[in-house]
Amino acid sequence: MxxxxxxxxxxxxxxxxxxxxxxxxxxxxxxxxxxxxxxxxxxxxxxxxxxxxxxxxxxxxxxxxxxxxxxxQKDMKETRFAEYVGGSGKRFAEVHTGQTDFGFGHTPLWFxxxxxxxxxxxxxxxxxxxxxxxxxxxxxxxxxxxxxxxxxxxxxxxxxxxxxxxxxxxxxxxxxxxxxxxxxxxxSGKAYGEQWLAVSGTIDGPAPDLCRFVCDPKRPAFIATGARNQLRWEFMMMPGETREHLEKPETIAGLIAPYVDPKRVRIERAQVYTFHxxxxxxxxxxxxxxxxxxxxxxxxxxxxxxxxxxxxxxxxxxxxxxxxxxxxxxxxxxxxEQERRPHVADVQKLCVNVGHLFMARNPVVATLRDVFMRTVQRIPRVRRFIQGFEFKQPPLHAQGYYFGGPKVDPKAAEGSYFIQPKVRLESGEEVLLDQTLGNDFTVLCRWDAPAAELAAARELAESLGGRLVTFRPAQQTPKAEAPAVVDVTGKLTEWFSRHAADVVVLRPDRFVFGAVKAQRLPELRSALGV
Structure with missing residues (x-):
């Protein structure tokens, strides 16, 4: 071209x-x-x-x-644990990202x-x-x-x-x-006054396995080990400091010294920025x-x-x-914009709130935060909420291009991000669900649905330019005339049961356009305009 x-x-x-x-x-x-x-x-x-x-x-x-x-992924690093520590270095919160499964096929923190x-x-x-x-x-x-x-x-x-x-x-x-x-x-919005020094470098030899938020009122910081022996630091600029001072090699060496020998690190980037x-x-x-x-x-x-x-x-x-x-x-x-702007606003709000937790500058407030966080996590449900990363904003659209218009019930399937469990192909190979869906619309239904329902679902998929995918529980015997992927985890069966759905239409971005009983297929088709 x-x-x-x-x-x-x-x-x-x-x-x-x-x-x-x-x-x-x-x-x-x-x-x-x-x-x-x-x-x-x-x-x-x-x-x-x-x-x-x-x-x-x-x-x-x-x-x-x-x-x-x-x-x-060959050049990525999965991070399975993140910690928040106070000024004393004592941990007051931890997130077990390696054990967290939001159902989308991957763990939630990679560098x-x-x-x-x-x-x-x-x-x-x-x-x-x-x-x-x-x-x-x-x-x-x-x-x-x-x-x-x-x-x-x-x-x-x-x-x-x-x-x-x-x-x-x-x-x-x-x-x-x-x-x-x-x-x-x-x-429009807010530019925060605090400036930060971002430092990236490569370490010679073994790298420490870190993902740590240092919530020290004397200098909040972040350090993480990335792919290919990469290390990333973020340090808050403190009152009286200048950009020129922070970006000097000797200043950077002093800042990273508590975490790694500066002589082992080749600095690739060191830049002061203000976040917005x-x-x-x-x-x-x-x-x-x-x-x-x-x-x-x-x-x-x-x-x-x-x-x-x-x-x-x-x-x-x-x-x-x-x-x-x-x-x-x-x-x-x-x-x-109708779908994405509200979600972005929710994520921004979450980032700001986590920042307030992270950047407490008053020593008394920081101490009270540490004590409160340790105490409240004695409650099992609160501990699971934090360790399970449940405070992360879920991918959800309350309005947009979905069957039924704006969501009234927040638990409704429409506008939610569909799960991606492992499934078994007829060949015996186990793959993530998306590998069977293609890049267009997908119509999903159970493999043992009535013949008329399957025919209508297949016709809908073809009219959308997509494909029909049927699934069966692992314990059921396959039928040669009805090939289907095997729901080896049971999560597809559970999802369909929870939403009382016979037929589900997935958009190409894997959000649920509609999940309906078979008798409502004509309404669903009409909403899709095909």
Whole structure:
């Protein structure tokens, strides 16, 4: 796919400005869906700085959807335990992430090295002849009309300006988004006054296995061991200190010395930053969409910044595909912000609250916090709530593109993130459920449903361009005429029983569109518009 000054009228489906982790992920998702995509990246070469650091179970499931998870996980580290310690070094809370199962197929805390992750995602473009990355290209402006967008961009090396036509433009260009600024979309929220020093480095020899929040009023800090012997520290800048002082090698050596011999560490990045909690006034401007930090930023205390951008990508990509391929009207795209903004706001609030716990600066308040946290965890249910990471915001949409409209019952299936247990294939191989679903809509039902119900479910799946997947309990004998995946854990059977469902329709992003009794299949089909 070329895009030079002689091809200014070339058409693509989607233009992505920015090829960081969110842009690269979006490019892979669109590539899998057959969407012609052009990515414009200002930097000439991939940056070597480890900025983003953590990923959760939802993020891994999204990477799984790209077909790149196995490759990406080679350069990730699973973290099975996190601790919160006070100024004395004594632990007052712990989270057993390695034993936590939210039902989505992966444990909820993984660390990665961003340069390696970005490289693997960019390599993923090579699978798709209809996806192209052009580096050294800076976004200049965008013009919109009824048919799409015209994007002007500049070659960083030569200053030459080109233009390209596309149906949609996605701004994945970070917190200082040039696209957002060109559209005049304001950010609102709070910039926190505290500045932090972020330090990343590689250790020679064995690395300590750490994930520790140091809630010391004298200097709150965070340290974690990442992939490939990477270490990450975050230190709060204290009153009277300066950026220049904190970023000096000797200062950094003194800060990391309590955790590791500084002589064993090769520092790769040390930078002071101020974190923000901001939201764009709107995430859609006609044919332009904001994703990730271009749309929202949040404090780092739950490691949800990048993952929130990944959720944006997973939510929007399949909707763009359906609109572009004539399977849905443009109004479907309005559900992107409708679904994602409330969840982002909830995650931001959680991050701020965890930050308050983490950053108590008054010694008396910090001591009372430590005592309270240790005391309250004597109650078994409270201890399970903390150790089981139950305070993490669940993936749930109260409104959007779902059967039945806005949720009245918070326990209703619609708008929830479907589980991903292991299932057994007819070959005997056990895999995670998503590996059987494909990249489009899926209709799920029990294998022994009446023949008419199965036929109606299969017809619905085919009309959606997806597939029908049936399942049977492990203890039931298979029938040759009714192949099905085996529910080896019993979790699919339990989920269907809990929601009194005969048929479930999953969206491509694995959220539940609808879960109904068989007699309501016509209503479900009507809501889907097929």
């Amino acid at each position: 070329g895009c030079d000054s002689q091809q200014s009228d070339m058409q693509v489906d989607v233009i992505i400005s920015g090829c960081g982790p969110v842009g690269a992920l979006t490019g892979n998702l669109l590539g899998l869906m057959g969407v012609r995509t052009l990515l414009l990246e200002r930097d000439v070469a991939p940056h070597g700085e480890p900025r983003a650091f953590s990923c959760d179970d939802e993020g891994l499931r999204i990477y799984q959807a790209t077909g790149l998870l196995e490759l990406l 990665f090295h961003q340069p390696l992750l970005e490289g693997a995602l960019r390599d993923g473009f090579q699978r798709f002849p209809h996806v192209e990355l052009r580096q050294g290209m800076a976004f200049e402006s965008v013009e919109q009309d009824a048919r799409g967008v015209t994007v002007r961009y500049r070659e960083v090396a030569t200053g030459a300006v080109h233009s390209v036509r596309g149906r949609y433009l996605l701004a994945c260009d970070g917190a200082r988004s040039a696209v957002r600024k060109a559209l005049g979309i304001e950010m 909690c901001l939201n764009a006034a709107r995430w859609r401007e006609r044919n332009v969409f904001l994703l990730g930090d271009a749309a929202h930023t949040m404090p780092p205390f739950m490691g949800q910044g990048l993952v929130s951008g990944m959720r944006d990508a997973a939510n929007l990509a399949w909707k763009l595909k359906r609109v572009l391929h004539g399977q849905a009207s443009d109004s479907l795209l309005d559900s992107y």
